[in-house]
Amino acid sequence: MDVIVLGGGLMGAASAYFLARRGARVTLIERKRIGSGATVASFGNIRRSGRYLSQLPLAHRSLRLWGEAEKMLGRDVEFRATGHIRLIFDEGSLADMRAYAEAARPCGLDLEEISPREISARFPGLGPDAIAASFSPRDGSGNPRLIVPAFAEAARKLGADIIEEADVETIKHTSAGFLVATAKGAFAAECLLNTAGAWGARIAAQFGEEVPLSARGPQMGVTEPLPYRILPVIGIWTRDKDYGAYLRQVERGNIVFGGAAERVSVDLDPGHAAADPMRLPAQLRAVARLLPAIARVAVIRTWSGCEGYVRDMLPVMGRSATMPGLFHAFGFSGHGFQLGPGVGDAMAELITTGGCETPLDDFSVDRFSHNNGA
CATH class of the missing domain: 3.50.50.60 (FAD/NAD(P)-binding domain)
Incomplete structure (x- = not known):
């Protein structure tokens, strides 16, 4: 064939x-x-x-392959199953998380609910104002x-x-x-x-x-390297797009972040969006809600691209x-x-x-x- x-x-x-x-x-x-x-x-x-439930069978299939990627492809693609924590700051979002967790459980996804005390003990420095979080321990990140x-x-x-x-x-x-x-x-x-x-x-x-x-471009950024201390990927449960931030720290120490900035329309010819520096301050304020320490860190690069929605x-x-x-x-x-x-x-x-x-x-x-x- x-x-x-x-x-x-x-x-x-x-x-x-x-x-x-x-x-x-x-x-x-x-x-x-x-x-x-x-x-x-x-x-x-x-x-x-947080995935659409109809995507979960495909996501489970893919996670298994991510775990086999280094052996399968013959090189380290930096897949790390460090877990995925999503912080919660209001009762409405907590209800949303609990409803999703209940619906996703029969689809093979178990989310652990974490209290503020557990967040502080297990993930120090994250979301001091969070009222709860969900944790998916087998998820993570790749390069x-x-x-x-x-x-x-x-x-x-x-x-x-x-x-x-x-x-x-x-x-x-x-x-x-x-x-x-x-x-x-x-x-x-x-x-x-x-x-x-x-x-x-x-x-x-x-x-x-x-x-x-529609073609749209996200706004992404990365900070200067810091001591490697943040293991899980960090996101948020929220209905408010202005707070929909996320971040992760790579093993070299840099913090990669995104979200909380409107995706801009992209002309498919040539098909690339540029990051807007005017959006960065508001984006960083949203990211700092998840990790207050990022407010004291230098951003060394921003970028965008072209995604199909x-x-x-x-x-x-x-x-x-x-x-x-x-x-x-x-x-x-x-x-x-x-x-x-x-x-x-x-x-x-x-x-x-x-x-x-x-x-x-x-x-x-x-x-x-x-x-x-x-």
């Missing part, structure tokens, strides 16, 4: 690897460099806590700049062709499958996997599948509803990093066997036409 994968982010690189591991002949085509789109803008959060090249190189060793800096000019369906013309030549295959991220809706539209997707915040994943041999995996709406290995594994299973052990029905591309009464 020949498969063309369009898009060289985490979803595309992981799919190329797992497809090649299953014996498919794979060509991955990336318009820029591997891992230069949404992945490079990622926070690196590997969390199941977005390492995981995509690792998957791409492992796929290449299995025989996959990785074509970078190749703008796609045309995509045609032929009697034999698909013909993709690029700036670096034409490529043919019987199957086409659309992992083009924020550009994925454009590809789907060529085959009559309309997806309500679907209207209902769920990805598009599975078979095309209009074209045999076409598959989609895009639109992960800013929370796809944890899912990446699981997405690649699930899509490879679906393409090569015709079925998938992980339920994907909620992510079907035709859900939007159904909603419109079509």
Whole structure:
């Protein structure tokens, strides 16, 4: 089986690897460099806590693969299962957390509720005003700049062709499958996997599948290095987007942070957003609610990127509803990093066997036409 994968982010690189591991002949085509789109803008959060319930089976599958990544790919991608704590500052958010924890338990996710005294004892320096927190001990973080090249190189060793800096000019369906013309030549295959991220809706539209997707850029930042003391990833339960901050400390000591800043619209040509320094003070005030000590630390870099957000915040994943041999995996709406290995594994299973052990029905591309009464 020949498969063309369009898009060289985490979803595309992981799919190329797992497809090649299953014996498919794979060509991955990336318009820029591997891992230069949404992945490079990622926070690196590997969390199941707070996910849509329909995503949890895929998240469980992916977490298992994150745990195997170093052995599987032959390099350390800095996956650390240090846990994920989400602080709570008001009674409404506490009720939200408890309701979510109860609903998620049958789906295989157990969240531990932590009191203020336990927060202080187990995670000193975090959220002094928090009234509670949830803790998911098996979650953690990984390095977005390492995981995509690792998957791409492992796929290449299995025989996959990785074509970078190749703008796609045309995509045609032929009697034999698909013909993709690029700036670096034409490529043919019987199957086409659309992992083009924020550009994925454009590809789907060529085959009559309309997806309500907008391109947006997050605002991320990183501080100077400090002594390494903060082990878990830290987030918040809140209904207020102005307080939706998150942070983690890497082993080199730097604190990576994000959230609490409106994601800006991105023009897909050229497809990149710049961080806005005017938003940084308010963002840091929200982050300091989680970790007051960050107020005394220098920020050394900020950045943004380009992520694809679907209207209902769920990805598009599975078979095309209009074209045999076409598959989609895009639109992960800013929370796809944890899912990446699981997405690649699930899509490879679906393409090569015709079925998938992980339920994907909620992510079907035709859900939007159904909603419109079509």
